[in-house]
Amino acid sequence: MTASTKIFIPRDTASISMGGDEVAKKIEKIAQKQKKEVTIIRNGTWGMSWLEPLIEIEVKNHRIAYGPVSEEDVIDLFNADFLNGGTHPLKLGNTDQIDYLKNQQRWTFRKCGLIDPISFDDYTTNRGFNGLKIALKKGSNHILKELKKSGLRGRGGAGFPTAIKWQTVANAEGDQKYIACNADEGDSGTFSDRILMESDPMALIEGMAIAGFTVGANKGYIYLRSEYPNAHSILTSAIKTAKKHHWLGKNIQASGFDFEIDIHIGGGSYVCGEETAMLESLEGKAGMIRYKPPLPALEGLFGKPTVVNNVVTLASIPDIIDQGGAAYSAYGINRSKGTLAFQLSGNVKRGGLVEVAFGITLRELIEKWGDGTASGKPIYAVQVGGPLGAYFPDSLLDIPLDYEAFAAKDGMVGHGGVVVFDDTADMATQARFAMEFCSIESCGKCTPCRIGSIRGVEVIDKIISNKNRTQNIDLLNDLCETMIDGSLCAMGGMTPFPVKSALHYFPEDFKPENK
Amino acid sequence: MRHKYNEKIALEIIHKVGAKPKMLVQILQAFVVKFSYISESAIRLIAKEINLSRAEVHGTVSFYHDFRTTEAGEKIIKICQAEACQAMGSRQLTAHAEEALGIKLHETSENNAYTLEPIYCLGNCACSPAIMIDEKVYGKVDTKKFNQIVGLK
Numbered sequence: 001m002t003a004s005t006k007i008f009i010p011r012d013t014a015s016i017s018m019g020g021d022e023v024a025k026k027i028e029k030i031a032q033k034q035k036k037e038v039t040i041i042r043n044g045t046w047g048m049s050w051l052e053p054l055i056e057i058e059v060k061n062h063r064i065a066y067g068p069v070s071e072e073d074v075i076d077l078f079n080a081d082f083l084n085g086g087t088h089p090l091k092l093g094n095t096d097q098i099d100y101l102k103n104q105q106r107w108t109f110r111k112c113g114l115i116d117p118i119s120f121d122d123y124t125t126n127r128g129f130n131g132l133k134i135a136l137k138k139g140s141n142h143i144l145k146e147l148k149k150s151g152l153r154g155r156g157g158a159g160f161p162t163a164i165k166w167q168t169v170a171n172a173e174g175d176q177k178y179i180a181c182n183a184d185e186g187d188s189g190t191f192s193d194r195i196l197m198e199s200d201p202m203a204l205i206e207g208m209a210i211a212g213f214t215v216g217a218n219k220g221y222i223y224l225r226s227e228y229p230n231a232h233s234i235l236t237s238a239i240k241t242a243k244k245h246h247w248l249g250k251n252i253q254a255s256g257f258d259f260e261i262d263i264h265i266g267g268g269s270y271v272c273g274e275e276t277a278m279l280e281s282l283e284g285k286a287g288m289i290r291y292k293p294p295l296p297a298l299e300g301l302f303g304k305p306t307v308v309n310n311v312v313t314l315a316s317i318p319d320i321i322d323q324g325g326a327a328y329s330a331y332g333i334n335r336s337k338g339t340l341a342f343q344l345s346g347n348v349k350r351g352g353l354v355e356v357a358f359g360i361t362l363r364e365l366i367e368k369w370g371d372g373t374a375s376g377k378p379i380y381a382v383q384v385g386g387p388l389g390a391y392f393p394d395s396l397l398d399i400p401l402d403y404e405a406f407a408a409k410d411g412m413v414g415h416g417g418v419v420v421f422d423d424t425a426d427m428a429t430q431a432r433f434a435m436e437f438c439s440i441e442s443c444g445k446c447t448p449c450r451i452g453s454i455r456g457v458e459v460i461d462k463i464i465s466n467k468n469r470t471q472n473i474d475l476l477n478d479l480c481e482t483m484i485d486g487s488l489c490a491m492g493g494m495t496p497f498p499v500k501s502a503l504h505y506f507p508e509d510f511k512p513e514n515k
Numbered sequence: 516m517r518h519k520y521n522e523k524i525a526l527e528i529i530h531k532v533g534a535k536p537k538m539l540v541q542i543l544q545a546f547v548v549k550f551s552y553i554s555e556s557a558i559r560l561i562a563k564e565i566n567l568s569r570a571e572v573h574g575t576v577s578f579y580h581d582f583r584t585t586e587a588g589e590k591i592i593k594i595c596q597a598e599a600c601q602a603m604g605s606r607q608l609t610a611h612a613e614e615a616l617g618i619k620l621h622e623t624s625e626n627n628a629y630t631l632e633p634i635y636c637l638g639n640c641a642c643s644p645a646i647m648i649d650e651k652v653y654g655k656v657d658t659k660k661f662n663q664i665v666g667l668k
Contacts, residue, residue, distance in 0.1 A: 014642050017654035049641030052654075188597030191638040226544065226581055227637050229650040265544045267579025270635060284539035286578035302537075344641065346602035351641030374603065383598055387635075419599045419640070433601070437635065443578075 004037040005083045006058035010113070012045035012198040013230045014191075019071055020053035026074040027055075036083060044199020046113030047341075047353030048100050056095055059085040065092040100350065100369060105331060107339045108316040109192075109355045112199035118237040120245050123202045129247055131318030135210045136255045140170060143214045147317070149325025151337030155192075156182055156273075156310030157385065157414040157490075159336075159403045162317075165307060168297040169215040172305035177217035179208050180282060180301055180308045183224040183231070184266050184273040187386025189417030192341040193311035195353055197224075197231040200315070201238035205248060205261060207314030210321060211307050212259045220261045221301070223278050226268050235263060270441040274489045275308040277443060288443045289489045310415070312341060331357035336402040336413075346383075346419035347373045363397040366420060377422035381430075381506065385414025387437055388494035390501035391427060410497060427506035431499045432460045438495040448483045449492025455479060456499065466512040473510075476503065517589075520550045525557055529564045536565050539575055543582050551587040588623040588630040592616075592665065593647040596633045599640035604657075608644050609633075611658045615667055629665070 009015070009024045024040055031038040048054055054067035064085045066077060073090060080088040092098055095113075106112075115122035123129070135143050148163040169177060181204065185193040197204060208220045224232055239261055242248040250258050264282055266272050272281045276290035279301050300306025316338070320328045329337040336358035345351045348370040356365075362382060366372070373379055381391045390411040399405050406413045421430075435456030442449045456479055462472045480496035487493040503510060518524060528549060532542045542561055546553050553576050562569045576582045594609050613619055616629050623630040639645040642654025646661070653664055662668065 013637070013639055013652050014654060017639050017642055017645060017652040052642065185638060186636060188636045189599040189640045190636075191640055194638040227634065227647070230652075264541060266581075267540055267544060268581035268634075269579050281540055282537075284535075284537040284541070284575070286575045288578075345599040345643060346640065348641075351643075353641075387598060417599075417640070419602060421602045425602065430598070430601075433598075437597075441635070 004039045006039050006041060008041050008043045008056040008058070008063065009053060010045040010199075011042035011117070011230075011234070012052075012195060013228075014049040015045055015052040015054070016230065018052045018068060022071045023053050023055065023069050023074060026071050030074060030078050034078065038083070041116050043115060044112045044117045045195055046095065046101055047109065047195055047355075048098065048350075049352040050350045051092070054092075057082060057085060063095045065095040065098065066090045067092060100352070100354075103368070104355050105339050105357050106355050107319060107328065107331070108203070108312055109196065109200070109341055109353065110319075111203065112195060115200065117199050117201055117234050118241055120202075120241050123200075127319075127322060128202055129206055129318075131321035132206050132209050132213070132247065133253070134321050135213050136253060136257065140214045140216075143210060143321060144170065146321055146325035150320045150328040151325075151332070151335070152313065152316060152320065152328065153336070153403070154310060155312040155316070155340065155415065157187070157412070159413070162309065162313055165297055165309070166211065166214055168295070169217075169305045169307050172298050174305045176219070176302075176304045177215055178301045178304055178306040179211045179215075179217050179220035180279065180296075180306050181208055181220065181222045181314055182273065182275060182278055182308060182310045183222050183228070184278060185228075185311070185415070186225060186270040186273045187388075187415055187417055189343060189345050189383065189419035190386055190415045191343050191345075192353055192416060194228055194231055195341075196311055196315050197228070198234050201235045202242060203315040203318055204235075204311055205238060205242050207317040208261060209248060209252065209259045210317055211309065211314060213257050215305070215307055217307065218258045218260065220259065221282055222261060222263045223266060223272070223282055224263055225266045232263065232265065239263070270437075271443045271489075271491050274491060276489070278308070279306070286443075289445050289491075291488065333357075333359035333400065334402055335404060340401070340413065340416045342401070342416045342418055344370045344418050344420070347375055347422045348420040349374050358402050359400045361398050361400055362392070362418065365401070365418060366397070370420065373420060373422045375422045375424070377424065379420060380423040380425050381421045381427060383419045383421070383498065384417065385412040386417050387434060388412070388490055388497060389414055389417070390497045391430065391505065392501065393505040396505075410501065412494075412497070427502040427509040428460065428464050431502035432457055432464075434495055434498040434502075435460060438491060442491060446486070446488040446492060448486040449488070449495070452479055452483045452487075452492060453495060456483075456495075460499075463510050464512060473503070517551055518549055520554055520557065522556070522560060524549065525560055526564070529561060534564050536567050539565060539567070539572065540579070543576060543579070547581055547583060551591070552583040552585055554584070585623070588627050590628060590648055590665070591630045591632060593632045593634040593637075594620075595635070595637050595639075595643070595645045597636040599636075600644040603643040605644040608646075608656060608658065608661060612661060615662065616665075
């Protein structure tokens with residue numbers, strides 16, 4: 001009797017969006033017909049999105065990859081004896097030897113792709129819950145010490161040192177404290193939170209439990225955007241599994257520590273990714289920005305001390321506790337320690353998730369991993385850090401990816417999204433879109449953002465149509481300064497960055513003769 | 516499954532999600548999943564059940580893009596309008612969809628078959644342009660693939 005062959009087919013959104021479910025069904029059907037014993041495992045994704053659906057066959061303890069596989073390819077793969085690693089044009093070799101993956105420094109995403117996201121055994125045999133185990137044994141001060149050593153900064157975009165935030169909440173007086181996980185990944189070109197939640201959700205759960213234990217909170221919320229229904233269903237299963245095995249809920253591992261997690265779904269509002277707007281939304285209200293201070297660490301959710309962290313930040317912590325803070329800070333440069341999961345997308349040949357140490361340049365990322373543009377045309381502009389990030393021309397692609405180095409060029413690393421445009425892009429249109437997006441998504445609380453963005457669209461239209469061009473360019477720059485200096489949050493305060501960079505680096509695109 | 520609005524189901528939803536002001540966004544989200552929109556009578560009912568004023572409920576409804584106030588078509592087609600998809604031709608795809616379906620973004624077709632909506636990022640940026648129909652995401656959608664998915668010629 002031959003053993004059943006293991007076939008891995010990712011269940012993340014990218015794979016499903018390219019036909020992953022249909023491929024799985026087809027394989028099952030043909031296997032049945034040909035009387036081949038197969039076990040289909042719906043794993044998470046390795047993040048090589050351009051190869052999705054990327055399926056893997058386990059042969060003699062090695063995983064052999066094929067991709068991108070369409071429904072029509074399946075019969076061909078059977079004919080090529082792919083169940084034994086047979087040769088086929090879609091064969092990519094051993095998964096762990098694919099250069100895209102092999103050259104990464106995976107920390108937070110080390111289990112993504114490897115495991116079935118909702119399998120407790122898969123998680124624990126890969127050092128899952130070791131971090132929480134150590135935390136429960138060694139106590140709050142030990143965690144804060146290791147976190148400080150790690151140099152971890154908030155991966156949601158703002159880059160605030162996580163240890164300081166946690167220390168503030170730990171020191172805060174309060175009968176009730178909260179952990180609020182920001183899973184409202186609304187920036188265009190970012191999908192690392194989604195991949196983490198769909199591929200290794202228990203790492204997030206573990207990170208949140210460690211946070212709760214450290215600061216003295218017994219309740220956590222995941223604020224998940226409504227655009228991520230697949231992540232919702234995987235997270236829900238993972239929470240159930242963690243509870244069943246007593247790593248979540250009452251009296252975790254008989255330690256006396258209780259921690260519960262609820263998922264709240266957003267209402268499709270970009271500004272709710274801003275932490276105070278998110279807290280308002282979690283309280284059931286419209287997502288209007290709050291004034292700061294008071295800081296959420298002192299008066300956050302329902303007025304109580306609250307840790308607000310992004311998904312990737314929280315999911316990085318179990319391994320920092322398990323491996324020690326120094327192991328994490330060994331990666332990276334200057335004040336940007338550790339790794340960042342960059343997300344390559346837009347007009348790029350090989351889009352996906354690339355977790356590497358800080359310090360790599362944009363050019364390395366786009367050339368070595370991205371393999372240039374999808375269209376084959378020259379790179380024209382690259383937007384880093386989401387819709388509030390600057391557009392960089394080719395001449396700026398050699399600065400190292402580092403929070404401070406980017407800020408010095410009026411850019412931001414943000415959440416690590418890298419969107420590539422070829423030379424068919426029109427940067428005046430992109431600048432106009434930045435203002436338009438701000439007018440659609442502004443919460444309306446402060447005038448520079450609410451009104452400024454609408455005036456911004458009008459002024460750009462005038463510039464493009466050559467009405468009082470010089471004066472209107474001055475006016476646009478002036479408006480941008482007002483928005484930067486006068487807005488309450490990053491929505492209005494950073495919308496000018498893509499606008500100003502487009503105007504500064506691509507002035508030709510704003511001339512009517514070039515339209 | 517989508518259901519025509521009725522008060523009995525609406526009440527069940529409110530009490531299942533939790534009849535408290537802090538659950539308002541969650542209640543509204545559950546309403547759009549079930550009924551596709553929040554009607555005027557739904558606002559009254561929610562306000563009464565969770566002890567908020569109608570103005571407060573209305574304010575929250577009107578703030579969020581998801582909380583549609585008119586009934587949607589049978590298929591809700593959302594086309595990503597954000598930068599990564601723009602870089603791969605989502606503007607052209609949107610124009611094609613508008614022409615093929617005979618409706619603009621934010622509109623519902625006369626036969627009530629389709630509602631076309633903009634969306635700002637589905638997190639499928641490495642397989643752009645992306646669209647979402649009901650809860651399913653499709654990647655690398657060109658005009659041909661769009662027609663195929665939507666069932667147009």
